[in-house]
Amino acid sequence: MTSANVPLQAPGHDGDGLCGRRIVLGVSGSIAAYKALAIASEMAAAGALIDVVLTDAAAALVTPLAFQAIVHRPVVHRLGDPSGPMGMDHVAHAHTAEALVVAPATAHVIARLALGLADDALTTTALACRAPLVVAPAMEPDMWTHPATQAHVATLTARGAVFVGPDDGRMASGKHGQGRLADPAVVVDHVRAVLGHGGPLTGRKVVVSAGPTREPIDPVRYLSNHSSGRMGYAVARAVRDRGADVVLISGPVDLAPPAAMTVVAVETARDMLDAVLTHAATADAVVMSAAVADHRPIEAAAIKLKRSAADLALALTPNPDILIALGAEFPRWSEDKRGRPYVRVGFAAETHDLVAHARDKLARKSVDLIVANPVPETFGGRNSSATFVTPDAVAPLGERSKDGVASAIADWIAQRLADML
Numbered sequence: 001m002t003s004a005n006v007p008l009q010a011p012g013h014d015g016d017g018l019c020g021r022r023i024v025l026g027v028s029g030s031i032a033a034y035k036a037l038a039i040a041s042e043m044a045a046a047g048a049l050i051d052v053v054l055t056d057a058a059a060a061l062v063t064p065l066a067f068q069a070i071v072h073r074p075v076v077h078r079l080g081d082p083s084g085p086m087g088m089d090h091v092a093h094a095h096t097a098e099a100l101v102v103a104p105a106t107a108h109v110i111a112r113l114a115l116g117l118a119d120d121a122l123t124t125t126a127l128a129c130r131a132p133l134v135v136a137p138a139m140e141p142d143m144w145t146h147p148a149t150q151a152h153v154a155t156l157t158a159r160g161a162v163f164v165g166p167d168d169g170r171m172a173s174g175k176h177g178q179g180r181l182a183d184p185a186v187v188v189d190h191v192r193a194v195l196g197h198g199g200p201l202t203g204r205k206v207v208v209s210a211g212p213t214r215e216p217i218d219p220v221r222y223l224s225n226h227s228s229g230r231m232g233y234a235v236a237r238a239v240r241d242r243g244a245d246v247v248l249i250s251g252p253v254d255l256a257p258p259a260a261m262t263v264v265a266v267e268t269a270r271d272m273l274d275a276v277l278t279h280a281a282t283a284d285a286v287v288m289s290a291a292v293a294d295h296r297p298i299e300a301a302a303i304k305l306k307r308s309a310a311d312l313a314l315a316l317t318p319n320p321d322i323l324i325a326l327g328a329e330f331p332r333w334s335e336d337k338r339g340r341p342y343v344r345v346g347f348a349a350e351t352h353d354l355v356a357h358a359r360d361k362l363a364r365k366s367v368d369l370i371v372a373n374p375v376p377e378t379f380g381g382r383n384s385s386a387t388f389v390t391p392d393a394v395a396p397l398g399e400r401s402k403d404g405v406a407s408a409i410a411d412w413i414a415q416r417l418a419d420m421l
């Protein structure tokens with residue numbers, strides 16, 4: 001593949017790591033069992049093949065038919081049901097699963113998983129299953145904090161299980177505390193991360209910057225821009241879902257932190273520069289997708305500026321250019337540019353002459369790929385019509401979702417690192 005070639009993706013799913021993957025969703029008897037419908041629905045929409053296994057207590061709360069209507073596959077409820085999908089082979093799903101997700105997980109099911117009991121369809125499947133286990137507990141806070149439950153959680157964690165939540169908040173009983181099922185989207189985000197283990201970026205560290213920066217004018221005002229951070233967050237997820245260890249350096253955005261990565265929150269361009277230089281030293285690749293303010297007020301006022309009838313002129317000074325600073329701190333040390341970070345990706349957001357500006361950036365900033373985006377239409381939206389610009393090629397991606405663009409970037413980085421071996 002030549003460097004600007006855009007890798008193909010599964011149609012309709014934007015290269016989603018869940019597409020075509022076999023997941024067993026175990027549902028136990030928590031009042032939060034109805035939220036497992038949302039988890040199943042989100043994974044099904046992403047193209048996953050989901051086998052749902054319900055405990056008896058779960059089936060008393062939510063019908064197997066409701067799950068079946070969402071996943072379009074037979075749902076397992078009872079062991080030994082001759083007409084059910086496990087009638088022939090009681091561990092059939094254990095051997096096809098690429099991940100076993102227990103959500104919600106009751107105190108009772110967590111105890112049975114930890115002890116290795118196999119007294120129903122879900123625990124029998126779990127005991128025979130060697131795929132990664134994701135557990136999303138939901139229970140009254142007193143059940144969660146009980147030493148017995150905590151001991152079982154420690155046992156399962158030591159065996160490699162990934163726990164998601166429980167969250168703090170209001171319980172169905174009306175009490176407040178830690179015990180709420182994690183948000184379905186967060187559970188699914190963790191499943192994607194787990195499925196990424198062993199992917200083409202396994203063992204690689206990728207640093208991604210995202211969002212705007214804020215440059216203070218006084219204690220209550222700042223200069224900033226319309227960047228939503230969506231593109232950078234999508235890139236961070238896409239490289240994580242290919243197995244990378246990710247450090248996401250984020251300006252202030254209105255987005256939930258993605259699962260299973262280190263998120264470093266920064267405000268100003270100078271904070272972002274410090275964080276990037278700190279983490280880039282050991283990175284294999286950097287993707288600088290943040291919309292860093294080009295200028296900042298020379299001096300932020302110590303107290304709030306007062307309204308006045310007179311004109312107010314703000315004196316601005318340029319901020320450091322992070323990619324140029326990165327190049328100075330970590331020079332490329334040979335013709336084939338093998339200096340850490342080995343692969344450097346920048347973004348260009350331009351209102352005009354997109355490709356010409358991207359080419360200029362490529363050369364000046366010594367990066368391997370510029371993802372050129374037209375603005376303002378890219379800001380805040382879910383889609384983008386990006387163009388990949390490398391020293392020897394220009395490849396328009398066409399209109400895609402930001403997740404689709406992010407997948408293409410992640411595949412490009414993986415290919416580039418593989419080519420360097």
Ligand SMILES: Cc1cc2nc3c(=O)[nH]c(=O)nc-3n(C[C@H](O)[C@H](O)[C@H](O)COP(=O)(O)O)c2cc1C
Nearest residue numbers: 028029030031055057058106107108109138139140
């Ligand atoms: C309405 C209702 C809600 C319940 N919610 C929870 C819960 O959120 N978490 C929990 O651990 N147990 C909860 N229980 C208790 C479990 O259903 C009970 O421990 C059961 O044995 C769990 O079986 P299972 O783990 O096989 O699904 C609830 C019970 C009822 C009747």
